[in-house]
Amino acid sequence: MSADPLLSVRDLSVAFRHGTRETLAVDRVSFEIGKGETVALVGESGSGKSVTALSILKLLPYPTAHHPSGSILFKDRDLLPLSERDMQRVRGDDITIIFQEPLSSLNPVHTIEKQIGEVLLLHRGLAGAAARARTIEVLNQVGIPDPQSRLKSYPHQLSGGQRQRVMIAMALANEPDLLVADEPTTALDVTVQAQIITLLNDLQKRLGMSLLFITHDLGIVRKIAQRVCVMKQGRIVEQGGVDGIFTAPAHPYTRALLAAEPKPDPAPHQPGAPMLLEATDLKVWFPIRRGVLRKTVGHVRAVDGVNIALRKGETLGVVGESGSGKTTLGLALLRLISSEGPIVFMGNKLQGLRFKQMRPFRRDMQIVFQDPYGSLSPRLSVADIIKEGLRVHHPELPERDRDARVVQALGDVGLDPNTRFRFPHEFSGGQRQRIAVARAIVLEPTFVVLDEPTSALDMLIQSQMVELFCDLQRRHNLTYLFISHDLRVVAALATKLLVMRAGKVVESGDAAELFRSPKSDYTRALFAAAFNLDTVSTETIAP
Amino acid sequence: MDERTGGREDIEAPLDVRLTAPELTPGIEPAGPLGLAVPPKGYEFSPINARRWRNFRANRRGYWSLWIFLVLFVISLFAEFIANDKPIFIHVDGKNYFPVFMTYPDTDFGDVFGTPADYLDPHLQKYLADRHAFTIWPPIPFSYNTIVSRPPSPFPSKPTWLLSKKDCEFAARNGYGKCGTLQYNWLGTDDVGRDVLARLIYGFRISVLFGLILTVISSIIGVAAGAVQGYFGGWTDLLFQRFIEIWTSVPELYLLLIISSVLVPGFFVLLGILLLFSWTRLVGLVRAEFLRGRNFEYIMAARALGVSNAVIMFRHLLPNAMVATLTFLPFIMSSSVMTLTALDFLGFGLPPGSASLGELLAQGKANVQAPWLGLTGFLSLAIMLSLLIFVGEAVRDAFDPRKTFA
Numbered sequence: 001m002s003a004d005p006l007l008s009v010r011d012l013s014v015a016f017r018h019g020t021r022e023t024l025a026v027d028r029v030s031f032e033i034g035k036g037e038t039v040a041l042v043g044e045s046g047s048g049k050s051v052t053a054l055s056i057l058k059l060l061p062y063p064t065a066h067h068p069s070g071s072i073l074f075k076d077r078d079l080l081p082l083s084e085r086d087m088q089r090v091r092g093d094d095i096t097i098i099f100q101e102p103l104s105s106l107n108p109v110h111t112i113e114k115q116i117g118e119v120l121l122l123h124r125g126l127a128g129a130a131a132r133a134r135t136i137e138v139l140n141q142v143g144i145p146d147p148q149s150r151l152k153s154y155p156h157q158l159s160g161g162q163r164q165r166v167m168i169a170m171a172l173a174n175e176p177d178l179l180v181a182d183e184p185t186t187a188l189d190v191t192v193q194a195q196i197i198t199l200l201n202d203l204q205k206r207l208g209m210s211l212l213f214i215t216h217d218l219g220i221v222r223k224i225a226q227r228v229c230v231m232k233q234g235r236i237v238e239q240g241g242v243d244g245i246f247t248a249p250a251h252p253y254t255r256a257l258l259a260a261e262p263k264p265d266p267a268p269h270q271p272g273a274p275m276l277l278e279a280t281d282l283k284v285w286f287p288i289r290r291g292v293l294r295k296t297v298g299h300v301r302a303v304d305g306v307n308i309a310l311r312k313g314e315t316l317g318v319v320g321e322s323g324s325g326k327t328t329l330g331l332a333l334l335r336l337i338s339s340e341g342p343i344v345f346m347g348n349k350l351q352g353l354r355f356k357q358m359r360p361f362r363r364d365m366q367i368v369f370q371d372p373y374g375s376l377s378p379r380l381s382v383a384d385i386i387k388e389g390l391r392v393h394h395p396e397l398p399e400r401d402r403d404a405r406v407v408q409a410l411g412d413v414g415l416d417p418n419t420r421f422r423f424p425h426e427f428s429g430g431q432r433q434r435i436a437v438a439r440a441i442v443l444e445p446t447f448v449v450l451d452e453p454t455s456a457l458d459m460l461i462q463s464q465m466v467e468l469f470c471d472l473q474r475r476h477n478l479t480y481l482f483i484s485h486d487l488r489v490v491a492a493l494a495t496k497l498l499v500m501r502a503g504k505v506v507e508s509g510d511a512a513e514l515f516r517s518p519k520s521d522y523t524r525a526l527f528a529a530a531f532n533l534d535t536v537s538t539e540t541i542a543p
Numbered sequence: 544m545d546e547r548t549g550g551r552e553d554i555e556a557p558l559d560v561r562l563t564a565p566e567l568t569p570g571i572e573p574a575g576p577l578g579l580a581v582p583p584k585g586y587e588f589s590p591i592n593a594r595r596w597r598n599f600r601a602n603r604r605g606y607w608s609l610w611i612f613l614v615l616f617v618i619s620l621f622a623e624f625i626a627n628d629k630p631i632f633i634h635v636d637g638k639n640y641f642p643v644f645m646t647y648p649d650t651d652f653g654d655v656f657g658t659p660a661d662y663l664d665p666h667l668q669k670y671l672a673d674r675h676a677f678t679i680w681p682p683i684p685f686s687y688n689t690i691v692s693r694p695p696s697p698f699p700s701k702p703t704w705l706l707s708k709k710d711c712e713f714a715a716r717n718g719y720g721k722c723g724t725l726q727y728n729w730l731g732t733d734d735v736g737r738d739v740l741a742r743l744i745y746g747f748r749i750s751v752l753f754g755l756i757l758t759v760i761s762s763i764i765g766v767a768a769g770a771v772q773g774y775f776g777g778w779t780d781l782l783f784q785r786f787i788e789i790w791t792s793v794p795e796l797y798l799l800l801i802i803s804s805v806l807v808p809g810f811f812v813l814l815g816i817l818l819l820f821s822w823t824r825l826v827g828l829v830r831a832e833f834l835r836g837r838n839f840e841y842i843m844a845a846r847a848l849g850v851s852n853a854v855i856m857f858r859h860l861l862p863n864a865m866v867a868t869l870t871f872l873p874f875i876m877s878s879s880v881m882t883l884t885a886l887d888f889l890g891f892g893l894p895p896g897s898a899s900l901g902e903l904l905a906q907g908k909a910n911v912q913a914p915w916l917g918l919t920g921f922l923s924l925a926i927m928l929s930l931l932i933f934v935g936e937a938v939r940d941a942f943d944p945r946k947t948f949a
Contacts, residue, residue, distance in 0.1 A: 331843075334847055336843065336846060336847060355852075358849065359849040362847065362848060362849035363849070365847075366847060366848075367843075367844065367847045369840040369843065369844060370840075371840055374839055374840040374841065375840035375841050375843075375844050376841055376844075377841045377845075377858075377859050377862075379862040379863075380858070380859075388845065388848055388850060389848040389849070389850075392848055392849050392850055392851075393848075393849065436844070439844065439848075443848075
């Protein structure tokens with residue numbers, strides 16, 4: 001650390017007013033960032049890392065938010081007392097930020113050129129040809145191919161990774177001294193994530209800027225940062241060099257975080273078990289209609305000729321990047337969207353059954369969704385949410401027994417049954433996901449589709465959830481279809497593996513075997529990105 | 544509710560939640576006497592609703608407007624006990640009579656015709672006075688259709704407290720009696736000699752009731768239609784939307800005028816006619832909410848459980864749409880009241896003779912020399928509609944997830 005740091009945050013606190021109540025989100029946090037240094041802020045969601053970052057740029061919803069204590073010294077100038085006008089001069093010029101969601105942080109109605117040009121115009125007064133030249137230059141820097149032709153593109157015409165690159169280009173346009181990256185890769189696919197990390201690393205070295213990197217993923221930290229601050233409940237519990245923290249973590253929370261890798265414990269093969277689910281040449285094609293007569297001119301092949309054979313008690317992992325049709329496959333197997341091709345579930349042909357005819361099977365096939373915030377109705381109590389399926393499938397059950405089964409299910413997923421009269425918003429993300437699991441298993445299904453059930457959760461919670469899934473599978477002899485883009489989690493659970501890309505199966509087979517020696521280039525690139533954050537062969541396997 | 548819920552209660556303010564929510568861990572809550580959690584007894588505000596109620600009350604103007612409006616409405620519901628040409632209670636010759644509730648023949652009070660008793664008839668009053676009857680009159684001894692028998696001047700006559708000495712002498716000359724003995728008309732009479740205050744009370748009641756019923760029924764129809772459209776989407780939605788577009792382009796007022804000149808206009812006929820058009824107002828709103836909501840994961844989860852469409856719509860989606868609907872209700876109600884008033888004003892509304900604010904306004908327009916008619920009509924309407932709008936604003940504040948009050 002240099003003697004004269006670029007940014008020095010001292011005793012910073014952030015509090016939010018809610019009516020008469022105050023919530024302290026950040027509690028006396030101090031850290032420094034030297035010139036050309038990368039500092040990572042790590043912590044679970046709600047630990048105050050984003051709030052800390054946003055307060056450096058004073059982007060919090062003032063006056064709801066306020067700072068009871070502290071100072072933020074940037075180049076020896078305190079930013080906190082600055083007026084909004086002065087602050088605007090700092091933002092986008094000296095300090096810039098990139099956000100997690102590249103789709104919502106770009107304005108959909110303006111072209112790339114206009115959005116980058118705006119930053120240049122505001123802070124440097126560049127316009128016209130000069131601005132265009134600089135725009136092309138930064139687009140080049142962030143690795144957008146053929147930037148000239150991309151200038152007139154709108155955000156929706158770019159892929160997620162390209163959008164994030166454009167965001168980075170905007171942030172770099174004025175050569176900032178400090179770049180704040182607020183989970184810039186969380187919303188991206190593993191391969192793209194690896195590319196963006198490499199890009200940031202590269203740019204930071206080349207331009208000599210400082211980087212404040214916020215993430216919950218320790219793997220990324222190891223890859224990019226020199227120093228780490230571990231945050232928990234608004235405080236920095238430990239900070240220091242990356243090597244020190246990873247080899248000898250002092251704080252118990254850091255140790256827990258580091259140990260949070262999901263333990264591999266896949267369900268064994270069940271060669272003798274009855275075939276539970278079989279699908280042959282399953283297709284989900286969405287028609288593309290054009291013209292006045294809405295003639296079908298083609299199809300989006302979301303799922304294209306997938307074969308599945310799953311025995312009772314096994315887990316089939318489905319991996320692939322976003323848009324590869326994983327979720328569509330899951331929904332099609334449960335007949336929640338229409339598809340073609342026979343689906344045989346416990347010897348019954350499901351294809352062609354009407355909604356009412358499907359109902360008896362619904363008891364045996366359940367689904368847990370990705371987003372624990374979206375998948376629970378906010379207006380029903382936990383007990384009502386879990387009871388819903390019982391009402392449909394066991395209408396004869398007296399209320400007492402129903403309640404008993406809710407208590408049982410909550411116990412199964414490791415929640416205190418006494419909390420069942422509360423509402424979902426009173427629970428954390430991990431707890432909500434447990435409620436969603438309870439809703440699925442209360443019907444005692446044989447087959448559960450787990451659609452990215454851990455993606456929205458923190459690392460620590462993720463590994464707990466994986467343990468829960470293993471435990472439930474063993475106790476209730478469940479069969480899983482586990483959909484995820486997170487290969488580490490899949491590796492921990494899957495008996496068999498299905499790698500999907502653009503609706504097609506790239507590779508399938510025994511999971512352990514596949515992880516050891518992937519056959520196709522795509523699978524190999526996917527694994528490299530996921531396990532080592534490497535980008536090696538990704539460019540060569542472009543479709 | 545648990546303090547630890549922190550900033551999570553406003554689930555509709557994702558920004559705030561994301562920034563502030565500390566990862567909470569609802570541990571074991573204080574258990575019931577047997578160590579088991581007990582379901583909340585009776586109706587308890589959920590934290591969201593408690594917050595909404597706080598926000599509603601924080602809008603002082605709307606809060607007090609609601610109270611004033613409710614008090615006025617409840618009072619007007621008992622209009623028969625406040626303004627009536629029948630006594631509430633008569634005790635005469637050892638018998639009890641309740642003329643407010645029952646119609647007695649005048650043979651009960653010494654007359655011979657057998658027609659319903661007219662309690663303002665001097666003969667009957669003399670009969671009662673001779674027998675030292677105990678009588679309780681409503682504070683205003685006129686109903687909405689009672690014609691004042693001894694006005695101080697030709698109709699419309701002034702409010703009694705405005706009468707000058709000259710008016711009194713005029714009344715006395717014409718044999719109506721001295722000023723002190725006149726019947727008291729707080730707001731004067733209209734041009735057929737009916738007490739304006741009595742008509743105002745009955746008119747207020749019918750306006751509010753009409754508005755309330757119209758609002759409730761048209762909301763139910765509108766929400767149902769919007770729900771079906773939004774939930775099923777596709778062709779249902781497309782056809783329904785085009786139908787509504789055509790339907791709403793029908794010139795409403797002209798059609799109303801035509802229909803109400805063919806059908807005998809009465810309370811329920813008018814209600815039906817207005818309903819034909821007013822139900823479309825909420826459809827778009829509810830449709831949008833359902834379109835948005837049907838893609839929520841918890842709807843998908845419910846479908847995966849095999850829950851039927853009707854239950855999904857009612858249990859899962861309707862509560863989402865209710866926020867938008869409730870926010871709109873006071874405004875729909877005030878416009879319903881306005882529509883009725885406008886029709887009455889034009890003479891196409893409630894049947895002649897019934898108490899209505901629109902008719903009062905029309906009278907005020909026809910009798911500019913009697914400003915108490917127009918002023919009363921104007922002020923009562925203005926106050927009623929303002930109260931409703933203020934309540935509506937407070938409701939809007941209450942449901943606004945981003946609104947915070949210190």
